[in-house]
Structures are given as structure tokens and as C-alpha cells.
Amino acid sequence: MTRPLVALTIAGSDPSGGAGVQADLKTFSALGAYGTAVLTALTAQSTRGVTGVHAVPAAFVAEQLATLAADVRIDAVKIGMLARAEVVDVVGAFLRDWDRDGERVVVLDPVMVATSGDPLLADDAVAAIRALLPRARLVTPNLPEAARLLDEPAAADVDAMLAQAERLRGLGSAWVLLKGGHLAGPSAVDVVVGPGVAEVLTGPRVATRHTHGTGCTLSSAVAVLAARLGDWPAAASAAKAWLTGALRAADTLAVGGGSGPVHHFHELWPAEG
Numbered sequence: 472m473t474r475p476l477v478a479l480t481i482a483g484s485d486p487s488g489g490a491g492v493q494a495d496l497k498t499f500s501a502l503g504a505y506g507t508a509v510l511t512a513l514t515a516q517s518t519r520g521v522t523g524v525h526a527v528p529a530a531f532v533a534e535q536l537a538t539l540a541a542d543v544r545i546d547a548v549k550i551g552m553l554a555r556a557e558v559v560d561v562v563g564a565f566l567r568d569w570d571r572d573g574e575r576v577v578v579l580d581p582v583m584v585a586t587s588g589d590p591l592l593a594d595d596a597v598a599a600i601r602a603l604l605p606r607a608r609l610v611t612p613n614l615p616e617a618a619r620l621l622d623e624p625a626a627a628d629v630d631a632m633l634a635q636a637e638r639l640r641g642l643g644s645a646w647v648l649l650k651g652g653h654l655a656g657p658s659a660v661d662v663v664v665g666p667g668v669a670e671v672l673t674g675p676r677v678a679t680r681h682t683h684g685t686g687c688t689l690s691s692a693v694a695v696l697a698a699r700l701g702d703w704p705a706a707a708s709a710a711k712a713w714l715t716g717a718l719r720a721a722d723t724l725a726v727g728g729g730s731g732p733v734h735h736f737h738e739l740w741p742a743e744g
């Protein structure tokens with residue numbers, strides 16, 4: 472049997488299990504990768520929203536990364552909520568060392584605001600995230616995050632998304648997956664752009680309010696699939712198709728009274744009853 476890929480998430484905790492590190496580890500597991508995790512922040516969070524954020528001291532994030540990387544060979548890194556500029560800088564320093572040649576699988580989801588609208592990144596940390604972009608191979612903003620990184624109004628259609636994704640590449644990552652989940656319409660449209668590539672990924676919009684953690688889940692899936700397939704557009708489109716399945720099965724989970732999680736194990740668990 473071949474050795475499973477080892478994936479690392481550097482992200483925050485969501486106790487409700489739908490987003491953050493919990494979503495990332497479920498995604499890695501569902502896709503057949505071994506999951507490791509470095510915690511950057513604790514949130515007090517449910518499907519209804521975030522009531523508090525407790526950041527991990529930056530020096531202790533650095534210690535977690537150093538201890539892990541000294542022992543475990545990591546095939547793919549996904550970065551999510553970083554909470555504060557000091558933590559962003561620590562992750563940048565880690566990547567400078569771990570990814571000296573700039574050729575490893577590094578996916579950065581520039582998490583700024585939860586689905587519920589609660590802030591997950593300090594206002595003064597956006598500049599630090601911008602400075603981290605060149606350390607990632609792929610960046611996966613949603614529409615408000617892309618607008619904030621570029622200091623522009625949010626894209627309102629697919630042409631504007633393609634143009635913004637290309638401008639985001641100018642900030643330093645070779646590939647950008649700009650997610651259009653926030654655009655209304657019968658489809659959920661994302662775009663992926665990279666060297667000589669501009670693709671529109673169109674999927675059906677699933678009629679569910681259980682979209683908590685879709686961004687975390689997608690970026691983790693792309694990280695695993697990119698390490699496996701060695702191809703960013705193929706990884707993005709396979710990850711989106713898998714996420715659509717997780718959204719289709721989301722209502723069966725019925726976790727919490729707000730915007731609940733997607734079903735990460737939709738391909739593995741038998742239906743109950």
C-alpha cells in the first residue's frame with residue numbers, strides 16, 4: 472500500500488466542527504490524507520456565530536511549527552485563520568524555511584470574516600496577509616476578501632472576477648482561486664487563474680443554508696488534491712465537485728440551529744435509518 476499524503480493545516484479552531492481546523496482535518500481524512508494541525512487561535516463559535524476569539528501567542532505558533540516540521544515530512548500546507556499580524560509573520564518565517572525553493576504545495580485561504588459576519592482577522596493584519604501572498608502557490612479568497620486585498624469594490628460578475636483574480640496574482644502567488652459563492656444565481660461560480668490559464672469553474676448552487684466552512688473545506692481539499700495530482704486547475708475543479716457533494720448532503724447532518732456544516736464524509740457514511 473502506498474504511503475498516504477501528509478497534510479498540515481495552520482488555522483483556528485471551530486468547536487462546532489464545521490469550519491477551521493476541524494473542517495480541515497475532516498477534509499484531509501475524507502480525501503485519504505493524514506492530517507496534522509497547528510492551532511493559531513481558539514474561537515468560541517457555533518453554527519449561529521462567533522462569540523469570542525482567543526489568539527495563540529505568536530511564539531507558540533512558531534514552536535508548534537518548528538517541533539512538527541523537525542519530525543514529520545509534510546506534503547501539503549493549507550493556511551486558514553491567522554487572527555493577528557504577529558501570527559501571519561510567524562507563518563511567513565516558517566514558509567521561508569520549509570519552502571525555500573517556492574515549489575511546495577502551499578494553499579492560503581485569507582480568512583477575514585466568518586460566514587456569520589463575525590471578524591476573524593484583526594483590521595491591522597490585512598497588510599501582513601498581503602505580504603504573505605508571495606509565499607503561497609495558490610490563494611483562495613472569497614469576493615469580500617479579494618476586494619479587501621486589492622482595495623477595490625467586490626466583483627459583481629464573472630468577468631470582474633477573472634480580472635480581479637489576475638490582479639491578485641500580481642500580489643505574488645502564481646495561482647488564484649477566486650470563489651464566487653457570495654454571488655447570487657443558479658450556479659456557484661469560481662475562477663482559477665495561473666500562468667497562461669484562466670478557467671471558470673461552474674457548479675450547481677445547492678439549495679441549503681448549511682454552508683458553514685465551505686471556504687475552509689475547499690482550500691483543504693485543493694491542497695490534498697494538488698499534492699496528489701500535481702495540477703492546480705485539475706485540483707480546484709475536483710475539489711469543487713467534491714464540495715458540491717458535501718453541500719448536497721449537508722441537510723442530513725442537522726447540526727446546530729444556524730448555518731450548519733457541510734457533510735465531509737458524504738462519500739463514506741451510509742445514510743441512517
Ligand SMILES: Nc1ncnc2c1ncn2[C@@H]1O[C@H](COP(=O)(O)OP(=O)(O)O)[C@@H](O)[C@H]1O
Pocket residue numbers: 586612613614650651652653659660661674675676677678679682684685686687689711714715718
Ligand atoms: N450554495 C452553494 N452551492 C454550491 N456551492 C457553493 C454554495 N455556496 C458556496 N459554494 C461554493 O463553496 C466554495 C466556498 O465559497 P464562498 O462561499 O465564496 O467562500 P467562503 O466560504 O470563504 O465565504 C466555492 O467553491 C463556492 O462556489
Ligand SMILES: Cc1ncc(COP(=O)(O)O)c(N)n1
Pocket residue numbers: 482483484485490491492514516551552582584585586591682683684685686687688
Ligand atoms: C476558526 C474558523 N476559521 C475559518 C472560518 C471561516 O469559515 P468559512 O469557511 O465559512 O469561510 C471560521 N468560521 N472559523
